[in-house]
Amino acid sequence: MRDEFMRALQFRHACKLFDEKRALARADLDYVLEAGRLSPSSLGLEPWRFIVVEDRALRRHLRSACWNQSQITTAGAVIVILALKADLKPESGYARRMLRRLVATDGELEEAMQIYHGITHGDLVAWSVAQCHIAAADMMLAAASIGLDSCPMGGFEPEAVAEVLGIDRARFEVALLLALGYRAQPQPPRHRLPLAELVEYR
Ligand SMILES: Cc1cc2nc3c(=O)[nH]c(=O)nc-3n(C[C@H](O)[C@H](O)[C@H](O)COP(=O)(O)O)c2cc1C
Structure with missing residues (x-):
């Protein structure tokens, strides 16, 4: 498993x-x-929703909203990852529904909701988008594990992507696009800093 994951x-x-x-x-x-x-x-x-864009004509429109990047139209499909926005507000009822799954009693739920009120004063959208990026990483590695290539894409105009796909920006932030398909060119060399520059043991 260790070798397979590294592969x-x-x-x-x-x-x-x-x-x-x-x-x-x-x-x-x-x-x-x-x-x-x-x-x-x-x-x-689970503050993510996924729109799978397979349709070629739709992807041609989408490409113009994504800095004209060719991955959008050459991929087999593009997953548009949406970060929940309005649903994350404590009053929406969504958080209550989700937290209910984690607690045993109504009392515990009220306690959890109080904590939730406290933590939602910050930047909810950034919080939501950050988690979408975790889902994206998992999806890219899942794809790689079955020999499927991917490209994470942050190069897009959010308003334009929302318009092409009819996304309500009050409810969702476009977090990231994930193009999936099979490589047409050999994999380029990878550039990474050495662990010695990244890690500190204390
Ligand atoms: C959040 C994020 C956004 C990215 N946006 C784009 C993009 O719009 N277009 C693109 O070609 N690559 C994009 N990339 C890919 C990075 O450029 C790439 O992962 C990095 O250069 C390292 O190369 P590697 O993934 O091939 O190892 C993005 C990567 C991340 C994590």
């Missing part, structure tokens, strides 16, 4: 050009989405 890590790279001729099997797409579903989230709120 997936080494296989994954930000694929810049996909082989347009290779279609994506629905079972593979589902495998990747399942990894996103199983991702960890703060308080188990």
